Amino acid sequence: MKQHPKQARLPLETYLQGIQQGDRYMLSKTITLMESRLPEDAEKADALLNQLMPSTGKALRLGITGAPGVGKSTLIETLGTYLTQQGIRIAVLTIDPSSTRTGGSILGDKTRMPTLSQDPLAFIRPSPAGNYLGGVGRKTRETMLLCEAAGYQVIVVETVGVGQSETQVRHMTDFFLLLLLAGAGDELQGLKKGIMELADAIVINKADGENVKYAKKAQHDVKNALHLFTAPESQVPPRVFTSSALQQESLIPIWQFIQLYQEQTTRNGFFYRNRKAQNLHWFHHTLQHFLEDHFFKHDTIKQQLPLVEKQVIEGTLSATQAARYLMTQWLS
Numbered sequence: 001m002k003q004h005p006k007q008a009r010l011p012l013e014t015y016l017q018g019i020q021q022g023d024r025y026m027l028s029k030t031i032t033l034m035e036s037r038l039p040e041d042a043e044k045a046d047a048l049l050n051q052l053m054p055s056t057g058k059a060l061r062l063g064i065t066g067a068p069g070v071g072k073s074t075l076i077e078t079l080g081t082y083l084t085q086q087g088i089r090i091a092v093l094t095i096d097p098s099s100t101r102t103g104g105s106i107l108g109d110k111t112r113m114p115t116l117s118q119d120p121l122a123f124i125r126p127s128p129a130g131n132y133l134g135g136v137g138r139k140t141r142e143t144m145l146l147c148e149a150a151g152y153q154v155i156v157v158e159t160v161g162v163g164q165s166e167t168q169v170r171h172m173t174d175f176f177l178l179l180l181l182a183g184a185g186d187e188l189q190g191l192k193k194g195i196m197e198l199a200d201a202i203v204i205n206k207a208d209g210e211n212v213k214y215a216k217k218a219q220h221d222v223k224n225a226l227h228l229f230t231a232p233e234s235q236v237p238p239r240v241f242t243s244s245a246l247q248q249e250s251l252i253p254i255w256q257f258i259q260l261y262q263e264q265t266t267r268n269g270f271f272y273r274n275r276k277a278q279n280l281h282w283f284h285h286t287l288q289h290f291l292e293d294h295f296f297k298h299d300t301i302k303q304q305l306p307l308v309e310k311q312v313i314e315g316t317l318s319a320t321q322a323a324r325y326l327m328t329q330w331l332s
């Protein structure tokens with residue numbers, strides 16, 4: 001086993017070489033550096049990422065979402081193992097909304113994906129959802145780029161289907177998979193129209209045993225519902241599958257569709273057009289957060305904000321006037 005230096009912070013070259021050699025330990029350390037809130041760490045991480053940019057962009061980026069318990073980690077475990085069996089290196093980034101509160105993942109990814117977490121071709125890492133400024137998605141996207149530079153060929157970004165994280169994930173992935181469950185009755189569980197519109201494929205999971213008939217019915221209903229949506233920009237109509245995440249063979253058609261999607265969108269130009277639009281999106285997203293960060297950390301703003309807020313609450317100052325006043329203070 002390779003020996004690694006134990007110091008908390010290493011020279012930039014060491015991180016760089018580690019990533020370029022696909023060293024998982026060094027990849028982990030670099031991600032930690034990237035997630036650090038210390039400005040000097042962030043600067044180093046930015047410099048690193050900048051140097052690594054030419055080696056990014058070569059992976060297939062998959063977003064997976066669904067309500068807790070729908071079978072996301074089981075599906076990733078089974079599909080991921082299928083891929084590593086073919087020699088494909090896969091990185092899994094799980095956005096854990098609880099991580100801001102606990103300071104770590106309470107979902108325990110190692111136990112959620114026991115086989116994959118032992119697999120030398122796989123890398124699993126919880127990514128903080130973070131509600132601090134710029135935290136949502138930005139670090140995840142940067143982590144994804146680092147994984148690409150380290151040679152991972154498929155990057156899965158997993159998010160629990162709550163809140164805004166799935167829209168963010170949609171903006172950083174090539175293909176978006178939504179997992180649903182069929183209820184014991186007619187209804188589909190966890191179905192939100194907004195999320196359905198983001199999906200390139202919808203999978204009704206746990207289609208095994210008694211549940212098969214409900215899953216088939218749900219598949220039919222979802223297909224009908226999809227007809228009401230406008231055609232996607234990718235020009236590849238979303239497909240609806242039933243699966244049992246416990247059975248590898250039931251996931252193969254899904255993987256084949258993902259590959260077909262990549263082929264077709266590469267041919268029709270959407271794949272790279274979308275990537276370019278995403279680059280621009282993340283630039284604007286980051287810029288916006290930098291501005292916000294700068295604004296709220298500004299001494300005068302920190303002083304004035306509570307007073308202005310009080311007046312807004314009491315109705316003695318209009319929201320627009322208050323905002324304008326603070327902007328002037330910030331810029332003066």
Ligand code: GDP
Nearest residue numbers: 068069070071072073074205206207244245246
């Ligand atoms: P997640 O919260 O979406 O990641 O869901 P998990 O993958 O942890 O799955 C929740 C539970 O459902 C676990 O006990 C799994 O073993 C089980 N499960 C997941 N997929 C399937 C499936 O396709 N069929 C059946 N019968 N159980 C499943």
